[in-house]
Amino acid sequence: MSKKSKEYLLEMNDITVRFPGVLALDKVHFDMYPGEVHALLGENGAGKSTIMKALAGVNRHYEGEIIWKGEPIKAESIVEQNERGISIIFQEMNLLPNLTVAENIFFGRHPTDSMGMVLWDKMNNDARELLDSIGTNIREDALIKDLTVGAMQMVEIAKALSFESDLVIMDEPTSALTNKETENLFEVIEKLKQRDVGIVYISHRLEEIDLLADRITILRDGKYILTEKKENLSREDLISNMVGREIDDFYPRVEVEVGDIALKVENLNQELNGLKDISFFARAGETTGFYGLMGAGRTELMRAIYGADHYDSGDVYIWGEKTNIKSCEDGKNKGIAFLTEDRKTQGLILDFSISENISITNIDALISNFKINLKEEKERNQELVSKLQVKTPSIQQKTLNLSGGNQQKVVICKWLNSDSNIFIFDEPTRGIDVGAKTEIYSIINSLKEEGNAVIVVTSELPELLGVSDHIYVMSNGRISGEFDNDTLATANQKSVMRYATKEY
Incomplete structure (x- = not known):
């Protein structure tokens, strides 16, 4: 055995994985030292999760050598x-909804x-200690189905740490976490490093890589x-090696003649989710950005406007006409497209093909004489x-086999197939690589150029500032700040956060 092998905690040599019709990994190398954070980067579909699932024992059908x-x-x-000391925090949460937090952890x-x-x-008690160690107050006896997505992610982290592993794989661990939860996780990572635990860290958030990584591997x-x-x-x-090309303009902007007010909300209130006296508007040819910390009410507001949730009082106008939207079907019929933050469970039917998912929103238009015109x-x-450059060998491929970025494009295709003219994007680039992000931004620009109104809800400040023509900030269920045409130039991360942390 070589001296080099003894120094490593892990070596993976010539790892190859094949799926039907696809060479997912082609002789890939990866190694780890004890006590390091090794960032694994690449676009969606690059093979990051695939190689880690091979290491974690999820995918047994691989070729090549693993030395532990x-x-x-x-x-x-x-x-x-x-049992060997290798654990994984999955990007797709792997919890049982009808069991408690403690039962899931153990x-x-x-x-x-x-x-x-x-x-x-x-x-x-053991579960409580683990939850305390990562700085969360989630109850150990709470049912998983009653938790938020962010809380579920914290349970996944606690579960992985419960094995007291020598190597922990973290696949997009902060994608659904609040800023405070993210800070707590970073403290946990530092403690693990001090114990000589190796961390494989997969993330599209390059600022996290700057903070945490010792070494970086790119696929x-x-x-x-x-x-x-x-x-x-x-x-x-990092970016040029991930995408294989230079990205000159990460947030491509287009100048579009602003049209009429497409959506106007006046004095909307919803006691259930704490929405209070909300008024705003979105115009055709503009991207209206919404920002707020976790719990500010952004998603709840968009769900109420679309008809997914009932609101108690207030008025909603679509293209100047007062309307009463009571269901998602009403929202769709009024021309609203709602691209939810959870594309896997609310935006797509993963077992359906790409084509079937796209057809869902406008299936009636394809039916003639009680048959679908195939x-x-x-x-x-x-x-x-x-048009959207979805990477797939066939539109008959199951949607679950696509990367996150391509799944998001299918959601957009689905709504482009409808008669929508108001597009609400809730966290449109969550879990998507940098190359796919620029493609999503270009799609948003195209929608603006075609005279649609676009609303983007995002937790990423650079994204908010990069794509928005008009910004609203929310805090505690209220609109706490606004940057319009006259004040947009003053919007920066500090000024936006000042509004986002405003107390009522």
Whole structure:
């Protein structure tokens, strides 16, 4: 055995993974030292999650060599890898909704007495200690189905840490976390490093990579590109190596003649979600940005406008006409497209094909004599997929097999297939790589140029400032600040955060 192998905690050599019709990984290399944060970067579909699922024992069908603590191993199952000291925080949360937080953390590993009876108090106390260690006040006896997406992510983190592993894989761990939860996670990572635990960190948020990473490995299109110390790579180096090209203008802007007010909300109130006296408008040819911290009420406001949730009082005007939207069907019929923040459960039917997902919003237009016109459906959907450059061998491919960025494009295709003229994007680039982000921004610009009104709800300040023509900031269920045409030039991260933290 080489001296080099003894120094590494982990070596993965020539890892190859094949899916039907797709070479997902092509002889990829990855290694880890004890006590380091090794960032794994690449666009969606580059193979980051695929190689880590091979390491974690989720995907047993791989070729190549894995050396763990100097010894060759075969990753046959996730249970076996957990026992070896390798755990993973999944990007797609892997929790059982009808069980408690504690039961999920210790699922299959419940502490028992000599008679095999579960020691419920010990399990709950151990879960409480883990939750406290990552700085969350989530109740250990709460049911998973009653938690927010961010809280579920914290439970996933606690679960991974419960194995006391020597290597923890974190796949987009902060995508649904608040700023405070993210800070707590970073403190946990620092403590793990001090214990010589290796961290594989996958994220599209390059500012997190700047803060955390010791080394960086970049994959592109299933191939290994480079491994380098963080200090030797600039932000431009990272982006160009990930996408294989230079991105000159990350937030491409277009000047569009502003049209009429497409959506106007006056004095909207909703006691259930704490929305209070909200008034705003969105015009055709503009991108109206909404920002706020977790719990500010942004998503709740958009759901109420679209008809997903009832609001108690207030008026909504669509193209100048007062309207009463009582359901999602009403919202769609009024020309509102709502691209939800959770595309996997609310935006798509993952077991359906790309074509089937696109057709959902306008299936009636394809029906003639009680039959779907399959030829017209194929032509229309293929045109949309080509227009948005969805990377897929066929529109008949299941949507679950697409990368996050391409799934988001399918959601957009679905709504472009409708008769919408007001587009609400809720966290449109969450979990999407930098290359796909610029493509989404270009799509937003195209919608503006076609005379639509676009609303973008985002938790990323650079994105808010980069794409918005008009900004509203929310805090505690209220509009706490606004930057219009006259004041937009004064909008920066500090001024926006001042409004976002305003107390009522």
